[in-house]
Amino acid sequence: MNKSMxxxxxxxxxxxxVATLSALTHDLPPFFVAGVGLCLGSLLTVHRIQEWKVxxxxxxxxxxxxxxxYFFLFNAYRLAPVMEATVxxxxxxxxxxxxxxxxxxxxxxxxxxxxxxxxGFAGAALIVTGGKLSLSMDALPGYLMALGAxxxxxxxxxxxxxxxxxxxxxxxxxCLTSGLLALGLHFATEPAAHPSLAQWGMMLxxxxxxxxxxxxxxxxxxxxxxxxxxxxxGNTTPLLSTLMLVLxxxxxxxxxxxxxxxxxxxxxALGTLPMEWFRLRLPxxx
Numbered sequence: 001m002n003k004s005m006x007x008x009x010x011x012x013x014x015x016x017x018v019a020t021l022s023a024l025t026h027d028l029p030p031f032f033v034a035g036v037g038l039c040l041g042s043l044l045t046v047h048r049i050q051e052w053k054v055x056x057x058x059x060x061x062x063x064x065x066x067x068x069x070y071f072f073l074f075n076a077y078r079l080a081p082v083m084e085a086t087v088x089x090x091x092x093x094x095x096x097x098x099x100x101x102x103x104x105x106x107x108x109x110x111x112x113x114x115x116x117x118x119x120g121f122a123g124a125a126l127i128v129t130g131g132k133l134s135l136s137m138d139a140l141p142g143y144l145m146a147l148g149a150x151x152x153x154x155x156x157x158x159x160x161x162x163x164x165x166x167x168x169x170x171x172x173x174x175c176l177t178s179g180l181l182a183l184g185l186h187f188a189t190e191p192a193a194h195p196s197l198a199q200w201g202m203m204l205x206x207x208x209x210x211x212x213x214x215x216x217x218x219x220x221x222x223x224x225x226x227x228x229x230x231x232x233x234g235n236t237t238p239l240l241s242t243l244m245l246v247l248x249x250x251x252x253x254x255x256x257x258x259x260x261x262x263x264x265x266x267x268x269a270l271g272t273l274p275m276e277w278f279r280l281r282l283p284x285x286x
Contacts, residue, residue, distance in 0.1 A: 011218040012236060023250060038066065042175040045216070066156075072152060086128055090235070093233075097114070119270065161227055
């Protein structure tokens with residue numbers, strides 16, 4: 001596994017820990033938690049604050065991706081059942097694979113990328129829902145918000161690869177700006193938050209890891225790696241999240257989990273294999 005995949009896996013593992021880490025903060029307003037966490041995450045690169053200055057397109061893309069994702073996702077949770085919204089938001093790895101030829105010149109899709117991503121997404125949906133998914137037209141605005149979150153994250157990731165001049169330390173500026181915007185939404189739309197000392201401590205951990213270091217690792221992965229392979233690997237996020245919940249005693253595996261795990265792992269493996277492995281080698285004619 002190359003360096004880009006290791007960085008992507010590190011980011012995915014940190015994002016997967018959010019469900020487990022947020023057990024103490026579930027009763028706090030979501031935009032408050034996101035705002036505090038992102039501001040704390042920005043501290044990881046504040047010692048290189050001079051590198052926060054980047055071209056306006058790069059800065060706009062960073063804030064669009066980080067703040068935009070949380071904006072759409074939290075509104076999706078408000079307007080639709082959490083399970084269905086979560087499944088729809090996990091379309092981002094599939095979108096990232098399918099949109100890569102449009103966003104990046106010279107990128108082509110192989111059958112393994114498409115099939116692997118479809119299998120991986122199906123497995124991700126299965127492990128989140130346990131095979132029970134019911135969509136209601138009454139929650140359509142929430143579903144659209146969840147899909148919006150997926151589109152934002154997929155396009156942000158691809159633009160990160162396309163736009164030059166986005167060093168890792170610049171991500172701290174994206175996080176701080178996104179955090180301040182989230183806090184602004186909190187004060188404008190949510191009730192006042194009164195976190196306990198333990199909740200402050202958990203927000204510190206979340207800020208430094210999934211809302212801080214994870215974005216740095218993802219930026220490095222997108223700068224170095226193949227978005228088609230990284231997108232396929234992204235389907236492992238709900239799997240790792242579920243396994244962490246099980247290990248922490250907060251959840252139990254349902255009957256379809258074995259099939260879901262096989263689909264996610266198999267889809268990720270298929271999508272990350274080089275295209276050359278799937279090209280037919282015809283015999284040369286004399």
